[in-house]
Amino acid sequence: MAYTITNACINCDMCEPECPNLAISLKQPHFQIDPNLCTECIGHYDEPQCVACCPIDCVVLDPNHVETEDTITEKLQRIDSLS
Numbered sequence: 001m002a003y004t005i006t007n008a009c010i011n012c013d014m015c016e017p018e019c020p021n022l023a024i025s026l027k028q029p030h031f032q033i034d035p036n037l038c039t040e041c042i043g044h045y046d047e048p049q050c051v052a053c054c055p056i057d058c059v060v061l062d063p064n065h066v067e068t069e070d071t072i073t074e075k076l077q078r079i080d081s082l083s
């Protein structure tokens, strides 16, 4: 499942540099996560870095982007092929 940022975001910019997939960017009205790039940090870290660093806990799992281990693995391979 990809993560998403709720409207509570205060645009502190702590999460954006922590994402290993460059999935986080500043949009209006607040930072957003590209679900096509979020892999829950699997393959890079033991825990989602955006969740770990957010000071107000406004990064949550996105029920609109439910995934299996297989689809996350496919996404990781696609992202790796781009780099």
Ligand code: SF4
Binding pocket: 003, 018, 019, 020, 021, 022, 023, 024, 033, 037, 038, 039, 040, 041, 042, 048, 049, 050, 051
């Ligand atoms: S969970 Fe990881 S990959 Fe997904 S947006 Fe957060 S930092 Fe990026």
Ligand code: SF4
Binding pocket: 005, 008, 009, 010, 011, 012, 013, 014, 015, 016, 031, 053, 054, 055, 056, 057, 058, 059
């Ligand atoms: S760390 Fe949290 S509050 Fe700060 S920009 Fe990211 S989602 Fe928003």
